[in-house]
Amino acid sequence: MTDTSGPRDRRDFLRQCVGLASSAGVAGLLLAAHARQAQALPPVAIRPPGALDEEVFSAACVRCGLCVRACPFDILHLATPDRGVTVGTPYFVARQGACEMCEDIPCVVACPTGALDHDLRDIAQARMGVAVLTGRDTCYAVAQQTGCRACYLACPVKGRAITMERHQANGRGYFEPTVHTDACTGCGKCEQACVTEKASIKVLPLALARRDPPAAA
Amino acid sequence: MSAKAACVPHSVRRNLLVRNRWLLARRLVQGTILVLFLLGPWFAIWWVKGNLASSTVLDVLSLTDPLILLQSLAAGHAPHALALTGALIVLVFYLVVGGRVYCSWVCPINVVTDAAHWLRTRLGLGPGWQPRRSLRYWLLAMTLIVSAVTGSIAWELVNPITWLHRGLVFGMGLAWLVVLAVFLFDLLVSRRGWCSHLCPVGAFYGALGCAALVRVNARGRAACTDCGDCYRACPEPQVLVPALKPRAADASVVIASGDCTNCGRCIDVCGENVLHMGTRFAKPP
Numbered sequence: 001m002t003d004t005s006g007p008r009d010r011r012d013f014l015r016q017c018v019g020l021a022s023s024a025g026v027a028g029l030l031l032a033a034h035a036r037q038a039q040a041l042p043p044v045a046i047r048p049p050g051a052l053d054e055e056v057f058s059a060a061c062v063r064c065g066l067c068v069r070a071c072p073f074d075i076l077h078l079a080t081p082d083r084g085v086t087v088g089t090p091y092f093v094a095r096q097g098a099c100e101m102c103e104d105i106p107c108v109v110a111c112p113t114g115a116l117d118h119d120l121r122d123i124a125q126a127r128m129g130v131a132v133l134t135g136r137d138t139c140y141a142v143a144q145q146t147g148c149r150a151c152y153l154a155c156p157v158k159g160r161a162i163t164m165e166r167h168q169a170n171g172r173g174y175f176e177p178t179v180h181t182d183a184c185t186g187c188g189k190c191e192q193a194c195v196t197e198k199a200s201i202k203v204l205p206l207a208l209a210r211r212d213p214p215a216a217a
Numbered sequence: 218m219s220a221k222a223a224c225v226p227h228s229v230r231r232n233l234l235v236r237n238r239w240l241l242a243r244r245l246v247q248g249t250i251l252v253l254f255l256l257g258p259w260f261a262i263w264w265v266k267g268n269l270a271s272s273t274v275l276d277v278l279s280l281t282d283p284l285i286l287l288q289s290l291a292a293g294h295a296p297h298a299l300a301l302t303g304a305l306i307v308l309v310f311y312l313v314v315g316g317r318v319y320c321s322w323v324c325p326i327n328v329v330t331d332a333a334h335w336l337r338t339r340l341g342l343g344p345g346w347q348p349r350r351s352l353r354y355w356l357l358a359m360t361l362i363v364s365a366v367t368g369s370i371a372w373e374l375v376n377p378i379t380w381l382h383r384g385l386v387f388g389m390g391l392a393w394l395v396v397l398a399v400f401l402f403d404l405l406v407s408r409r410g411w412c413s414h415l416c417p418v419g420a421f422y423g424a425l426g427c428a429a430l431v432r433v434n435a436r437g438r439a440a441c442t443d444c445g446d447c448y449r450a451c452p453e454p455q456v457l458v459p460a461l462k463p464r465a466a467d468a469s470v471v472i473a474s475g476d477c478t479n480c481g482r483c484i485d486v487c488g489e490n491v492l493h494m495g496t497r498f499a500k501p502p
Contacts, residue, residue, distance in 0.1 A: 016349065023348070024355035028363050031375065035367040038374050058369035059292030062285045062300070063379065064271030065387050069257070078383060080390020087374060087392075088270075088383055112271045112281055113289065114297035 042084045043208050045091035046188060048076055049099060049126035050108040050116040054207055060115035063088030070110035073100045094188025094203045099128060101156050101187050124157060129186030130209040131162065131179045135200030145174035151201050154193030157183050162190060177201060181209075239481025239494075246322045254386045269323070269382045270373070271303060279303040284421040285379075288364040288372060308425070314479070316426025320412060320419050321452075321480035325385070326378045329396055330412045333403035334452075346407040350455070350476065353420035360417050377411075378418055413452050413476075426475030433477060433484065434470045434499040435460040437491040447483035447492060457483065461491070470501050 039058055041047075048067050052060055067090050068076040075097035079085035090107075092099065101123045108116040120126060131151075133139060140148035141164070155162045160183040164175035177190075179201075188203040234241065254272070256262040266273050271281040281303030289296055311319060321327055363371040373379060377395045384392035403410050412419055435441070438461055447461070448454040456474035463469075484492045493499070 020349060020352050020355045023352060024359040027356060028359040031359070031371055032363045032367050035363065035369050035371050035374055039369065055368065056294065059289055059364075060294040060296070062270040062281065062289065062370065063373055063383065064267040064281075065383065066267045066271060066273065068387065069263070069266040078387045080384070080388055080392060081380070081394070082391045086369075088379065110273075112273075112279055112297060112300040112303055113286075113294070114300075115294075118297060 038086050041086070041091075041205060041207075043204055044093050044095075045079070045083070045085045046094055046099075046129045046186060046203055046205060048090055048092065048107045048116055049101075049105055049123060049128055049185070050111075050118070050120035051128070052115055052117060054205070057089070057115055058086055060113050061089050062113055062115075063090075064112065065090065066110040066112060067107035067116060070106040072102065072106065073097065075099060076107065092188070094129075094191040095199055096192075098188035098192040098203075099126075099185075101126070101185065124183075124185060126185045126187070127206055129188070129203040129205045130181050130184050131186065131188075131190050131201055131203050132209060133177055133179065133200065134202045135196065135198070136176075138196045138198070139177070139200040140195060141174065142176050145169075145172060147175065148195060149175065149177065150193045150195050151177050151190035154189040156187060156189055157185060161185065237485055239485045243322055243480060244328075247325070247328060250323055251325060251382075251385065254382070258386060268379065268386050270379055271300060278306070280307050283308045284418055285370060285373060287421075288361060288370045291361045291364040292368050292370055293365070311422060311425050312428060313430045315429040315431045315477070316422040316424065316475055317419060317478035318431075319422045320416075321478035324378055324418075325381050326396070326399060326416075327412065329381070329400050330403045330409070333400045334409055337404050337408055342405070342408070344408045345405070346410065348407075348410075348414050350414050350453070353415055353417055354424075356415060357417035357420040357424075372417060376418065378416075409452050423475040426477065426479075427473070429475070430496050431479060432495065432497045432499070433472045433479060433481065434493055434495045435472065435491055436470050436493050436495070436499060436502055437489065438463075438470060438501075440489040441491045442489055444488070446486040446488065450482045450486045452480070452482075453477060467501075471495075471497050471499050473497065 041054055051057055063078060065078045068078055075092045076090045079087055079089050079091060081087050085091050103123060105120060105123050108118060108120055136142045140146040149164050152162045152164050160180060162177050162179055165178040166173055167176050186203050190201045191199045191203050194201050253265045256264055257266060264275055269282060270285050273279050279299050281300045283304040286296055286300055286304040360372040377399045380392040380395045399411050441461060447457055451457055453476040456472050456477040460470050460472045481494060
């Protein structure tokens, strides 16, 4: 009831408008600064299949969690404010639960806004990220030449996204898991399956791995 | 007090349930909506999935918050048809039942700010900082501009409503901090500060309310005793004046301002049966 007094005249009205606009403007600048900062995506957080490029994703995703509910394997999470992922947006952590690459891609079908691209019909075309052999020094197959091929066996794009390539070192032959980025969907199965204490092969977000996603099929 | 009691026409009005019927109905609806969203995560009964930003009901009906979609459009995304139709349904719904029905009957933050206001009144704190109520419309414009400039759904980065609702349905994390901030703001800084002065979501639904069908009216204003109960109960008391105390005798009895949340609390507290829920076409008796 304290602010029902209307403007006295046109000058007063204008003065009020300038005051209100400035207040909103200050709030807007703070929000814009926060928006820029909040678009960071930590490398462990992988977007669901079909997710638009990160810069467009925050314009498209309404943070409703319908993809989370649609996932039959419950691997997707909505980011809480303390996660370092844009608040409310969906992600999964491959080491804890990799994408099972459902053929009908229910998470994409459930997305109401198209932040997960409905044009993605073939899950093998998904590019959630890309696997990288980050620990050649820890990988059993390379460092200890054990013949481990857990990642190769776990890979759902069998024999195409990861192959075991023969190399020679110290007079001995060994097989090194080699990622073929044109076939890797970034599902994270390899990272989840890796037997070393800290995964020696990891899925990184596409932007980080600096690879352009292929044109939509 | 005794003079007022003498004016009470019906003894039923003194009944506690009747006297709080709109408030109770409102809390019931707020609770039911929240429970519907929680049935899934708590009991695996998936009648409603998603959250207030977007949801599906019984896997058929798709609903989307129109303001969030508007920000998405401003940010340059062309949404899928599912979200567009969902937002259209919500838009039409609130155009019928009254825009800010969202605020008083659905929004979970309303419970928080109502609690803060109750406590603030109990503690006898004055109005505190009272920015102009029109500031929220400027903030609404700001959220759309920032969305366009940053290419992101800007208000969702900080919106306490969806932080709280998403937190309850999907896991809270530190989201309770923003809820606590709103509570403390309304308790210690500004009476009815958040919902009635600042919230751009309320401003958006208020703009819808300007054209909404269901409106409160002061059909019985001839019986008004100027006791002031409705003004004290109303979160937006300025909306009551034109209908209750008109400058001309033949002025409309309808509370036309979109700021009115159709909460019905004024109807509850009025001892003289002055106020009624009706449509925007209500006429004086």
